[in-house]
Amino acid sequence: xxxxEIQIYEGPKLITQGIxxxxxxxxxxxxxxxxxxxxxxxSRIHALLExxxxxxxxxxxxxxxxxxxxxxxxxxxxxxxPKDELRFAQLKIKIKKKRxxxxx
Numbered sequence: 230x231x232x233x234e235i236q237i238y239e240g241p242k243l244i245t246q247g248i249x250x251x252x253x254x255x256x257x258x259x260x261x262x263x264x265x266x267x268x269x270x271x272s273r274i275h276a277l278l279e280x281x282x283x284x285x286x287x288x289x290x291x292x293x294x295x296x297x298x299x300x301x302x303x304x305x306x307x308x309x310x311p312k313d314e315l316r317f318a319q320l321k322i323k324i325k326k327k328r329x330x331x332x333x
């Protein structure tokens with residue numbers, strides 16, 4: 230299974246990044262989120278990022294206050310591809326699939 234690298238930008242500044250290998254990733258400000266973004270425009274439980282059976286990705290907004298946007302359109306749920314622009318309020322989200330490196 231490929232891991233997913235998530236990068237969060239406020240304007241040109243990278244504010245946080247991480248690598249997740251779960252099939253379902255809860256993103257939000259809450260401490261127990263799988264991927265935590267400590268920013269006032271991000272809801273405590275903001276969105277769900279899922280890896281689907283065909284290895285594509287789906288983003289689901291979890292009733293966030295400031296919204297989840299794909300290509301400038303506020304969405305509740307949407308399959309996303311590598312060319313889609315993803316935002317939480319004014320934060321830009323970059324998602325890349327990474328191959329796991331196994332050490333022997």
